Amino acid sequence: MAELSVTPTAIDGLLVVQLDVRADNRGWFKENWQRAKMVGLGLPDFAPVQNNVSFNTKAGATRGIHAEPWDKLVSVLHGRIFGAWVDLRPGDGFGRVVTLELGADTAVFVPRGVGNAFQTLTDETVYSYLVNDHWSLAAKDSYTFCNLADETLAIEWPIPLAQAELSEADKNHPPLSAVVPMSPPRR
Amino acid sequence: MAELSVTPTAIDGLLVVQLDVRADNRGWFKENWQRAKMVGLGLPDFAPVQNNVSFNTKAGATRGIHAEPWDKLVSVLHGRIFGAWVDLRPGDGFGRVVTLELGADTAVFVPRGVGNAFQTLTDETVYSYLVNDHWSLAAKDSYTFCNLADETLAIEWPIPLAQAELSEADKNHPPLSAVVPMSPPRR
Ligand SMILES: Cc1cn([C@H]2C[C@H](O)[C@@H](COP(=O)(O)OP(=O)(O)O[C@H]3O[C@H](CO)[C@@H](O)[C@H](O)[C@H]3O)O2)c(=O)[nH]c1=O
Ligand SMILES: Cc1cn([C@H]2C[C@H](O)[C@@H](COP(=O)(O)OP(=O)(O)O[C@H]3O[C@H](CO)[C@@H](O)[C@H](O)[C@H]3O)O2)c(=O)[nH]c1=O
Numbered sequence: 001m002a003e004l005s006v007t008p009t010a011i012d013g014l015l016v017v018q019l020d021v022r023a024d025n026r027g028w029f030k031e032n033w034q035r036a037k038m039v040g041l042g043l044p045d046f047a048p049v050q051n052n053v054s055f056n057t058k059a060g061a062t063r064g065i066h067a068e069p070w071d072k073l074v075s076v077l078h079g080r081i082f083g084a085w086v087d088l089r090p091g092d093g094f095g096r097v098v099t100l101e102l103g104a105d106t107a108v109f110v111p112r113g114v115g116n117a118f119q120t121l122t123d124e125t126v127y128s129y130l131v132n133d134h135w136s137l138a139a140k141d142s143y144t145f146c147n148l149a150d151e152t153l154a155i156e157w158p159i160p161l162a163q164a165e166l167s168e169a170d171k172n173h174p175p176l177s178a179v180v181p182m183s184p185p186r187r
Numbered sequence: 188m189a190e191l192s193v194t195p196t197a198i199d200g201l202l203v204v205q206l207d208v209r210a211d212n213r214g215w216f217k218e219n220w221q222r223a224k225m226v227g228l229g230l231p232d233f234a235p236v237q238n239n240v241s242f243n244t245k246a247g248a249t250r251g252i253h254a255e256p257w258d259k260l261v262s263v264l265h266g267r268i269f270g271a272w273v274d275l276r277p278g279d280g281f282g283r284v285v286t287l288e289l290g291a292d293t294a295v296f297v298p299r300g301v302g303n304a305f306q307t308l309t310d311e312t313v314y315s316y317l318v319n320d321h322w323s324l325a326a327k328d329s330y331t332f333c334n335l336a337d338e339t340l341a342i343e344w345p346i347p348l349a350q351a352e353l354s355e356a357d358k359n360h361p362p363l364s365a366v367v368p369m370s371p372p373r374r
Contacts, residue, residue: 026243029240029241032239034238049223134224135221
């Protein structure tokens with residue numbers, strides 16, 4: 001059990017949220033998102049309209065790098081992940097990387113235009129996130145993608161990508177040098 | 188993969204949501220809550236402000252029966268549960284019970300004043316829910332509780348309560364006959 005806190009990172013607007021996880025005889029309980037308390041600590045009042053969950057069967061499942069036109073609050077509900085975030089917005093920060101291992105006690109707020117990726121470190125990993133716009137196949141056209149294996153980013157994936165489970169789409173994203181910086185819509 | 192649908196139950200306002208779970212080489216993905224699509228199918232536009240998660244270490248963890256002064260959308264992200272809901276609002280429906288087994292492909296919308304309870308059928312069960320008001324210790328005074336073992340309700344728990352893991356509080360709730368029907372605040 002730790003106190004709830006919200007901490008900035010090297011990427012502008014990317015925030016690490018330390019959650020208060022309470023253990024008891026049944027297991028544990030956490031407030032995974034609590035609008036009033038978290039806004040009080042500096043989380044944007046981002047007004048989610050969708051909650052997505054991905055289940056990852058094996059350690060080594062790797063998803064990304066996706067920068068989307070909406071904000072996300074991501075967290076892990078079972079297992080552990082290695083998360084990587086890349087600033088893909090125009091400006092000085094373009095290409096900046098933050099990595100972090102996440103278990104159930106940490107969430108990350110990912111502002112629109114920051115690329116999101118993760119690799120599962122455990123089997124049966126549950127990854128959940130809240131977003132403040134509705135996804136659609138058409139909205140996917142406004143994503144900005146970057147390759148997980150990009151040599152400039154040089155993300156040290158705990159499980160080499162050659163052994164990792166990826167989608168076909170994620171194998172074929174462009175290198176950073178070919179990425180057009182994303183100017184996400186203002187809210 | 189099934190189509191998203193929202194179905195009424197014997198308890199007024201208690202809705203079963205069939206989720207569209209999409210499997211692939213990495214595992215599966217689901218929209219656990221999608222405001223626009225679900226409101227279009229009859230889910231109230233309930234405007235959540237908090238997302239809670241409970242982790243339940245062993246099969247047999249049992250929580251409830253809690254009727255709260257806010258609405259909830261509950262779902263299971265890992266494992267399976269036996270869920271039980273009891274109408275504790277004043278009127279003809281008082282004491283009516285609905286039970287249902289839930290895996291990752293089903294969510295349940297629980298309107299304020301309907302008692303919520305569940306028992307895990309698997310080890311390491313992750314239970315997640317969205318609520319449209321902020322919890323506080325003080326708000327707990329406005330819960331209405333009923334005993335899981337109540338003989339009138341006669342809920343057939345898959346794992347007998349004597350072998351189940353309960354909180355001290357949940358062992359001591361009143362029988363239905365002693366419950367004052369709950370008139371939850373309007374929104
Ligand atoms: C994002 C999203 C996807 N889908 C559908 C489309 C596909 O049938 C299936 C999986 O979608 P994919 O595009 O492969 O999702 P994935 O590669 O996991 O990436 C998404 O999900 C990841 C978490 O799993 C996020 O970290 C990414 O930012 C997000 O883009 O779910 C939805 O039905 N709704 C959605 O919101
Ligand atoms: C509901 C809630 C609880 N808590 C704290 C209080 C305790 O330290 C710990 C566990 O709370 P309890 O009151 O024992 O929670 P529990 O018996 O599991 O019941 C709650 O959580 C259940 C799911 O686990 C729900 O189905 C119930 O409706 C809800 O009342 O979490 C929070 O910090 N925030 C909350 O929103």
